[in-house]
Amino acid sequence: MSSPNGTQAIDRAAMLLAQVVHGSEPVSFTELTAACGLAKSTTSRLLMALERHQLVRRDSDGRFWPGELFVRYAWRGTAGAHLVAVAQPFLDQLGEQTSETINLGVATGGADGGRAGRDRAAGLANAGVTARAGGGGAGSDVGASAASISAGDMMVTQIAQVNSRYMIGGTNWVGLAVPLHCSALGKVLLAFGGAAMPSEPFEARTPHTITTRAALSAELGAVRDRGYAVTDEELEPGLVAVAAPVFAGGLTAIAAISVSAPASRLTADLIPVTAARCVAVASALSATLGGPSGLDRSRGTTAA
Amino acid sequence: MSSPNGTQAIDRAAMLLAQVVHGSEPVSFTELTAACGLAKSTTSRLLMALERHQLVRRDSDGRFWPGELFVRYAWRGTAGAHLVAVAQPFLDQLGEQTSETINLGVATGGADGGRAGRDRAAGLANAGVTARAGGGGAGSDVGASAASISAGDMMVTQIAQVNSRYMIGGTNWVGLAVPLHCSALGKVLLAFGGAAMPSEPFEARTPHTITTRAALSAELGAVRDRGYAVTDEELEPGLVAVAAPVFAGGLTAIAAISVSAPASRLTADLIPVTAARCVAVASALSATLGGPSGLDRSRGTTAA
DNA sequence: AACTAGGTTCCGGAATATGGAACTATCTCC
DNA sequence: GGAGATAGTTCCATATTCCGGAACCTAGTT
Numbered sequence: 001m002s003s004p005n006g007t008q009a010i011d012r013a014a015m016l017l018a019q020v021v022h023g024s025e026p027v028s029f030t031e032l033t034a035a036c037g038l039a040k041s042t043t044s045r046l047l048m049a050l051e052r053h054q055l056v057r058r059d060s061d062g063r064f065w066p067g068e069l070f071v072r073y074a075w076r077g078t079a080g081a082h083l084v085a086v087a088q089p090f091l092d093q094l095g096e097q098t099s100e101t102i103n104l105g106v107a108t109g110g111a112d113g114g115r116a117g118r119d120r121a122a123g124l125a126n127a128g129v130t131a132r133a134g135g136g137g138a139g140s141d142v143g144a145s146a147a148s149i150s151a152g153d154m155m156v157t158q159i160a161q162v163n164s165r166y167m168i169g170g171t172n173w174v175g176l177a178v179p180l181h182c183s184a185l186g187k188v189l190l191a192f193g194g195a196a197m198p199s200e201p202f203e204a205r206t207p208h209t210i211t212t213r214a215a216l217s218a219e220l221g222a223v224r225d226r227g228y229a230v231t232d233e234e235l236e237p238g239l240v241a242v243a244a245p246v247f248a249g250g251l252t253a254i255a256a257i258s259v260s261a262p263a264s265r266l267t268a269d270l271i272p273v274t275a276a277r278c279v280a281v282a283s284a285l286s287a288t289l290g291g292p293s294g295l296d297r298s299r300g301t302t303a304a
Numbered sequence: 305m306s307s308p309n310g311t312q313a314i315d316r317a318a319m320l321l322a323q324v325v326h327g328s329e330p331v332s333f334t335e336l337t338a339a340c341g342l343a344k345s346t347t348s349r350l351l352m353a354l355e356r357h358q359l360v361r362r363d364s365d366g367r368f369w370p371g372e373l374f375v376r377y378a379w380r381g382t383a384g385a386h387l388v389a390v391a392q393p394f395l396d397q398l399g400e401q402t403s404e405t406i407n408l409g410v411a412t413g414g415a416d417g418g419r420a421g422r423d424r425a426a427g428l429a430n431a432g433v434t435a436r437a438g439g440g441g442a443g444s445d446v447g448a449s450a451a452s453i454s455a456g457d458m459m460v461t462q463i464a465q466v467n468s469r470y471m472i473g474g475t476n477w478v479g480l481a482v483p484l485h486c487s488a489l490g491k492v493l494l495a496f497g498g499a500a501m502p503s504e505p506f507e508a509r510t511p512h513t514i515t516t517r518a519a520l521s522a523e524l525g526a527v528r529d530r531g532y533a534v535t536d537e538e539l540e541p542g543l544v545a546v547a548a549p550v551f552a553g554g555l556t557a558i559a560a561i562s563v564s565a566p567a568s569r570l571t572a573d574l575i576p577v578t579a580a581r582c583v584a585v586a587s588a589l590s591a592t593l594g595g596p597s598g599l600d601r602s603r604g605t606t607a608a
Numbered sequence: 609a610a611c612t613a614g615g616t617t618c619c620g621g622a623a624t625a626t627g628g629a630a631c632t633a634t635c636t637c638c
Numbered sequence: 639g640g641a642g643a644t645a646g647t648t649c650c651a652t653a654t655t656c657c658g659g660a661a662c663c664t665a666g667t668t
């Protein structure tokens with residue numbers, strides 16, 4: 001009835017799995033039965049099967065975490081490539097809409113920089129919690145002294161690109177890292193928690209570059225309000241760009257999507273509509289990645 | 305018969321999923337039916353169910369990749385914490401065996417450093433391949449110019465710890481980053497591809513610190529041969545440590561586990577046996593994460 | 609146009625998953 | 639310390655759900 005596909009068991013198991021992987025908190029057996037509306041016995045059987053296959057893991061409190069298969073995948077080093085693969089159709093779509101250069105960027109660098117830094121930060125922040133899972137010995141000191149690491153600023157690296165259809169447009173920027181304070185991608189990551197504030201002084205790439213922390217903070221507030229960032233000849237003379245954040249189920253942006261064009265084409269009147277398209281596409285990607293769509297970040301738990 | 309648990313469908317689906325996530329290459333439908341020994345119709349039904357739930361993804365060639373749920377998880381930022389959680393029981397075990405300070409370390413930092421750097425590197429290296437998945441527009445330039453990013457050396461950051469049982473032992477090093485060339489964790493990461501070679505000159509932390517690239521290269525060769533690294537008062541006078549690599553299904557170490565002690569306790573005669581324990585535990589963790597156990601890295605595909 | 613490869617849909621049959629109830633283990637409160 | 643509540647697993651008869659062979663479809667090849 002509910003599954004006209006002949007895959008009821010798998011649909012249910014996948015539902016459980018999604019619940020476990022989705023939430024940042026570990027989930028209890030009872031919460032899962034309730035959330036998925038399954039009988040206790042069924043839930044138990046399914047979860048034990050998932051655990052057997054390392055798709056979920058149980059801590060000593062009996063709560064469920066994403067299993068070893070997920071951890072392995074995350075550390076395998078292919079997640080970056082897969083983000084590009086997942087994002088590509090979205091970037092293509094934006095490219096078709098705008099005809100301009102589209103980029104996907106992530107934070108990198110810093111002494112404890114980029115994704116590594118955020119992983120580590122999250123790891124350390126949660127370590128007090130997660131250590132409990134160990135069950136046994138001395139894990140209690142874990143979690144102290146996390147904040148002291150920092151030197152060298154983060155940058156934003158462009159990891160995928162769709163080329164402009166015009167003859168004048170962005171060259172190939174894939175692999176290129178640029179400062180956060182003067183790029184649209186960077187401003188978005190800063191505004192939405194995807195990167196740490198760089199240290200002063202800010203390099204003045206052009207006469208329009210924002211060079212003070214106060215001015216940048218104000219700008220980031222505006223970015224949060226609008227939901228997108230703009231750089232108007234702040235990185236390179238004649239280059240205008242807009243960017244919007246990509247989320248993956250968390251509160252912080254994991255990446256950003258930008259549209260870049262010569263100032264002569266991306267004029268002031270065109271910026272809002274272009275930015276809106278950029279935001280829409282970034283939101284769609286976020287939704288695909290399980291994040292809250294756009295700026296509508298409010299829900300707590302999933303209902304039945 | 306095969307599944308005495310009443311979860312045949314899920315066992316089979318999990319088997320398919322493991323095949324897809326395990327391999328670094330995308331897997332074709334036919335390969336999956338063969339590898340799992342299932343009927344075409346069954347495989348088709350199961351895979352469609354998995355795809356519906358974003359557990360696998362199909363590219364334009366019809367081959368299967370890990371799904372959005374995995375990508376989302378990997379970028380959610382909790383993978384670091386979960387590595388700690390998964391590793392903790394192993395670290396505890398090693399702590400009980402040795403009574404000394406145990407650490408789990410990962411590479412961080414560098415201008416394109418740590419995990420971020422490796423993700424990016426992998427992403428860029430594979431982008432030519434994965435971009436095809438996009439189906440549509442201009443992805444062909446993607447993949448060029450990857451190698452040019454580097455400035456500032458990587459370090460190794462300790463992300464979990466088990467304390468020594470002795471009164472004299474390691475203080476809390478969680479969150480602390482140390483140079484690669486003079487730490488056992490760092491040497492292991494360097495030897496097994498988990499970190500990039502630092503630039504000269506190497507800081508001489510003690511009179512025993514290795515300070516030349518040639519000497520370090522030779523040492524790393526020895527580390528690869530032995531399967532573990534030793535630092536004998538090279539980081540701090542009186543501090544001796546051994547470390548072994550952790551793999552997660554790839555060729556490069558994702559982390560390392562170390563045993564640290566005062567030189568007076570971890571004497572030359574004790575080093576081999578302690579190192580052997582460290583290697584055994586690191587291999588066990590690698591196995592849990594799906595990596596080849598220890599140094600025995602040879603198999604290609606999984607058999608039936 | 610016929611053939612092959614790769615994959616999906618259909619359908620009857622029966623193996624398999626289901627869920628209520630019984631059971632065990634752990635807390636909590638009196 | 640015993641009764642009761644809470645959390646989760648095992649059991650078992652039932653029929654629902656999944657299985658797999660065969661037909662079918664779509665592209666690419668000769």
